[in-house]
Amino acid sequence: MEKLPAVEDAVESVLAANSTLPGALLPILHEVQETLGYIPPESVPRIAKALNLSRAEVHGVITYYQHFRQTPPGRHVVRVCCAEACQAVGGEALAEHARTRLEAGELSFEPVYCLGLCACGPAIQIDETSLHARVTPKSFDALIDALEAAR
Amino acid sequence: MSVTVYVPSDAAALALGADAVALAIAGEARRRGIAIKLVRNGSRGLFWLEPLVEVAGSRDRLAFGPVTVADVASLFDADFLNGGAHPLSLGPTAAIPYLFMQRRITTRRVGLVDPASLADYLAQGGGVGLQAARGLAAAEIVQRITDSGLRGRGGAAFPTGIKWKTVLDAVADRKYIVCNADEGDSGTFSDRMLMEGDPFQLLEGMAIAGLAVGARQGFIYVRSEYPHAVAALKAALDSAQDWLGDFRIDVRKGAGSYVCGEETAMLESLEGKRGIVRAKPPLPAISGLFGQPTVINNVITFGSVPDILGQGVDAYRDLGCGRSRGTLPFQLAGNIRFGGLVEVPFGLKLRDLLYDFGGGSRSGRPLRAVQVGGPLGAYLPESQFDTLLDYESFAAIGAGLGHGGIVAFDDTVDLAKQARYAMKFCAIESCGKCTPCRIGSTRGVEVIDRIRAGQVEQITLLRELCDTMIHGSLCAMGSMTPYPVLSALNHFPEDFA
Numbered sequence: 001m002e003k004l005p006a007v008e009d010a011v012e013s014v015l016a017a018n019s020t021l022p023g024a025l026l027p028i029l030h031e032v033q034e035t036l037g038y039i040p041p042e043s044v045p046r047i048a049k050a051l052n053l054s055r056a057e058v059h060g061v062i063t064y065y066q067h068f069r070q071t072p073p074g075r076h077v078v079r080v081c082c083a084e085a086c087q088a089v090g091g092e093a094l095a096e097h098a099r100t101r102l103e104a105g106e107l108s109f110e111p112v113y114c115l116g117l118c119a120c121g122p123a124i125q126i127d128e129t130s131l132h133a134r135v136t137p138k139s140f141d142a143l144i145d146a147l148e149a150a151r
Numbered sequence: 152m153s154v155t156v157y158v159p160s161d162a163a164a165l166a167l168g169a170d171a172v173a174l175a176i177a178g179e180a181r182r183r184g185i186a187i188k189l190v191r192n193g194s195r196g197l198f199w200l201e202p203l204v205e206v207a208g209s210r211d212r213l214a215f216g217p218v219t220v221a222d223v224a225s226l227f228d229a230d231f232l233n234g235g236a237h238p239l240s241l242g243p244t245a246a247i248p249y250l251f252m253q254r255r256i257t258t259r260r261v262g263l264v265d266p267a268s269l270a271d272y273l274a275q276g277g278g279v280g281l282q283a284a285r286g287l288a289a290a291e292i293v294q295r296i297t298d299s300g301l302r303g304r305g306g307a308a309f310p311t312g313i314k315w316k317t318v319l320d321a322v323a324d325r326k327y328i329v330c331n332a333d334e335g336d337s338g339t340f341s342d343r344m345l346m347e348g349d350p351f352q353l354l355e356g357m358a359i360a361g362l363a364v365g366a367r368q369g370f371i372y373v374r375s376e377y378p379h380a381v382a383a384l385k386a387a388l389d390s391a392q393d394w395l396g397d398f399r400i401d402v403r404k405g406a407g408s409y410v411c412g413e414e415t416a417m418l419e420s421l422e423g424k425r426g427i428v429r430a431k432p433p434l435p436a437i438s439g440l441f442g443q444p445t446v447i448n449n450v451i452t453f454g455s456v457p458d459i460l461g462q463g464v465d466a467y468r469d470l471g472c473g474r475s476r477g478t479l480p481f482q483l484a485g486n487i488r489f490g491g492l493v494e495v496p497f498g499l500k501l502r503d504l505l506y507d508f509g510g511g512s513r514s515g516r517p518l519r520a521v522q523v524g525g526p527l528g529a530y531l532p533e534s535q536f537d538t539l540l541d542y543e544s545f546a547a548i549g550a551g552l553g554h555g556g557i558v559a560f561d562d563t564v565d566l567a568k569q570a571r572y573a574m575k576f577c578a579i580e581s582c583g584k585c586t587p588c589r590i591g592s593t594r595g596v597e598v599i600d601r602i603r604a605g606q607v608e609q610i611t612l613l614r615e616l617c618d619t620m621i622h623g624s625l626c627a628m629g630s631m632t633p634y635p636v637l638s639a640l641n642h643f644p645e646d647f648a
Contacts, residue, residue, distance in 0.1 A: 023403070026404070030404055061424060084526060
């Protein structure tokens with residue numbers, strides 16, 4: 001795994017590129033999380049200062065949105081759709097299976113409410129880059145086995 | 152001359168293995184010394200056939216699907232590039248009944264065009280609407296949209312022309328065009344398919360809106376669950392700036408909040424704040440983004456605009472029924488055999504959509520309920536399957552078409568559990584501003600739990616709670632969560648006994 005840039009440097013370069021955008025806070029938080037994997041608490045005062053906001057306001061935004069993380073994620077983030085269209089084809093059983101399977105390991109489980117793959121559920125997303133449709137507990141295990149083996 | 156081969160890069164096609172198939176086709180062609188041009192198109196929206204590979208023939212495009220990596224060698228063996236017969240051959244794509252029976256207007260180029268190429272977009276009839284708009288006065292553009300009868304496709308079905316006129320008439324130094332691409336409803340994917348499959352059409356619709364109301368800046372607010380749509384839009388914008396003239400569009404990413412699909416919460420989010428619903432008035436058309444007059448429409452609404460300007464108001468208005476004019480790209484989802492995108496004029500029977508297009512349930516069991524219009528939409532029993540798919544017919548049965556998403560359930564569904572989920576979802580996603588939604592949803596989960604544990608007398612309490620939420624909530628999140636709950640209670644009482 002490549003070494004992550006130091007928190008301070010990363011935050012400074014994100015701020016330099018974005019802080020004059022109108023409504024800059026969300027783009028900044030996205031880019032910090034994309035760079036570091038999460039939004040470190042120590043970055044909050046710096047972001048607040050750059051945008052002339054209070055720390056409470058920045059904290060409020062980070063905690064309001066499900067997408068933002070304040071702690072480093074697992075080696076991979078596995079999002080399992082828990083919404084109705086996937087429920088109609090066994091999504092709940094899959095989500096339960098996934099939660100149990102990933103509980104102890106080093107991959108993160110996150111429920112997600114719709115990936116827009118509703119005609120071919122149950123659907124999952126791994127690290128935003130990889131999508132899988134018509135997933136069964138068995139095919140889920142095969143995917144996770146491969147992720148765990150590849151290190 | 153090399154043959155053009157199309158392999159979709161639509162997110163659903165990717166989820167079914169399209170990238171691996173594209174790689175295998177390119178590799179096999181290289182091995183055999185055959186020159187091909189590989190285009191990553193959008194999806195035709197026939198998801199049981201994805202990955203659907205197409206070959207450009209002399210007259211038609213020929214379809215093969217669903218193609219797996221293991222099929223690729225045999226496709227080459229059968230000379231599929233020159234129309235050779237293969238078990239996966241589906242004939243000319245346009246003649247596949249599922250597509251042939253549709254009337255694709257807004258999604259006409261999705262799956263056909265190369266979404267990464269402005270030149271291809273313009274060659275396939277794109278850009279005509281913007282060109283027409285550039286020769287018209289602002290008020291004339293607004294008038295045409297009004298005359299077309301177009302209503303907001305995001306769910307509220309508000310007349311688009313009236314909204315645009317309000318923004319046109321507002322006096323301000325700066326106005327904004329905002330595209331709501333926070334397609335959070337389960338069972339919907341038409342916005343995603345248009346953004347991934349024909350992004351220039353959305354940009355064109357927004358640019359026309361800019362001309363119509365005097366705005367030079369647009370934002371597209373895309374949910375973070377759609378990284379592929381974000382990438383497709385950004386790629387399109389990179390090559391579109393000259394074409395768009397002095398109208399500038401920026402893509403902004405949501406962050407996993409359903410309520411940000413509510414327009415005022417979305418504005419808060421765009422301004423960099425928590426996505427908390429604003430009280431209305433003032434309407435966003437008067438005081439919207441950064442306090443300025445703002446047109447807010449969803450992807451399919453903007454996507455319908457170029458055609459209305461380019462092909463004429465009458466052609467669009469003549470489709471549909473009653474006060475529901477034009478077409479709606481419906482989305483068949485959940486437990487359905489032939490799930491996908493079905494764009495048809497308003498007025499088709501729900502039953503025809505479910506069976507003629509959808510082919511019944513995927514599981515083979517009888518369909519027991521369908522939820523129309525996302526998590527805030529009603530559950531309809533079989534006895535209501537003859538309802539016509541238009542705004543007024545659905546309103547008449549206490550339901551809504553919403554964004555046109557239809558989620559089918561077979562007879563194993565427990566509607567009391569689905570009602571509980573509706574309340575639970577509201578509790579998770581409520582922005583917290585108003586009490587009926589914030590507290591009511593949590594109390595709703597508790598009451599339904601008691602009912603399911605045998606305290607049926609609590610049904611009265613649940614109905615009263617729903618009444619409070621409907622009439623006391625600030626936005627649709629709280630006021631429409633009772634729709635799935637009450638419809639489950641009314642049409643499937645046996646599940647609550």
